[in-house]
Amino acid sequence: MHFIRRKGWEIAEREVSPEQVFFNRRAFLNGGAALGFGTILPSLGKSGSAFAANEPDPSASFYPVKRNELYKVDGDVTPESVNSQYNNFYEFGLSKNISQAAEGLKIRPWVLKIEGMVEKPFEIGFDDLLKKVQIEERVYRHRCVEAWSMVVPWSGFPLKSLVDLARPLSSAKYVQMETFMDPKMAPEQRGFWPWPYVEGLTMAEANHDLAFMVTGAYGNPLAKSFGAPIRLHTPWKYGFKSIKSIVKIAFTDKRPQTFWETTGPREYGFWANVNPKVSHPRWSQAVEQVLGTGDRRPTQIYNGYGDYVADLYKGLEKENLFM
Ligand code: MTE
Numbered sequence: 001m002h003f004i005r006r007k008g009w010e011i012a013e014r015e016v017s018p019e020q021v022f023f024n025r026r027a028f029l030n031g032g033a034a035l036g037f038g039t040i041l042p043s044l045g046k047s048g049s050a051f052a053a054n055e056p057d058p059s060a061s062f063y064p065v066k067r068n069e070l071y072k073v074d075g076d077v078t079p080e081s082v083n084s085q086y087n088n089f090y091e092f093g094l095s096k097n098i099s100q101a102a103e104g105l106k107i108r109p110w111v112l113k114i115e116g117m118v119e120k121p122f123e124i125g126f127d128d129l130l131k132k133v134q135i136e137e138r139v140y141r142h143r144c145v146e147a148w149s150m151v152v153p154w155s156g157f158p159l160k161s162l163v164d165l166a167r168p169l170s171s172a173k174y175v176q177m178e179t180f181m182d183p184k185m186a187p188e189q190r191g192f193w194p195w196p197y198v199e200g201l202t203m204a205e206a207n208h209d210l211a212f213m214v215t216g217a218y219g220n221p222l223a224k225s226f227g228a229p230i231r232l233h234t235p236w237k238y239g240f241k242s243i244k245s246i247v248k249i250a251f252t253d254k255r256p257q258t259f260w261e262t263t264g265p266r267e268y269g270f271w272a273n274v275n276p277k278v279s280h281p282r283w284s285q286a287v288e289q290v291l292g293t294g295d296r297r298p299t300q301i302y303n304g305y306g307d308y309v310a311d312l313y314k315g316l317e318k319e320n321l322f323m
Pocket of ligand 1: 086087088090091142144197226238239240241242244
């Protein structure tokens, strides 16, 4: 991957207040790639704020939430101003600069369907769900397969809480998650890719303490460009596992066929655990670019969470665990 650093991008955290809004030209140009990741086109950014002034978020009163100090990392938090100008949300465009387009995402009413191998399928409104779970802040590393990384203060609740609410049958082996499907709202869904975006985890992964359902970031409800109102974050896996704007959670005994596996089966797999020694066909994974700092640092196995998650993969060594 070919990175060109632009002046004005490398903003020290101390120079940026979380709510600061300014124009920022994106950092990287890329040589062009066939399958979405890395097809980065230069354009001008806009505010990353979650809502227009006339559209208050119904969940705003929940935030900020208390940080759980058990979940912290050694690097500085990536400034919100940097994060909000560098997103992958292909429903709204193929560049990193989709924050303005993503403002078209309509996030209320927002209903989650829980279905498949559960005692009783049900639907729950996002605001009702928030009342049933305990929200906290966790600072997580976020590592994309494109070899960039961030550190993000997410707010949310363990996926396990949602699994418990869903009451899956013992025969369920996987959790499949789906993003909304609305080509009128999300222009790229009119194209040929296999929409909606689908992701999945094993039950063991879904019940792992680190698997986090994200409902906010930087002390506020989740910005639309970050995947409002609810997304996943599995910090030991490449970012594409962390599906945004989820509307459906289905329990199944069949391994989910994910969006990227369907799109590029030779490049993307089901497991997608971070490993510096296993290169992607187009990107070495040995080193990562830490956005907003100018640093390049060695990538860590399981993105630094190996002590906590390596056991999940015992007995699965024959699987393609790192793609
Ligand atoms: N979820 C949906 N629905 N659509 C997407 O395009 N992109 C994925 C993931 N979740 C994506 C998605 C990828 S490739 C990454 S790296 C992360 O979201 C990016 O999250 P961020 O924009 O908050 O950094």
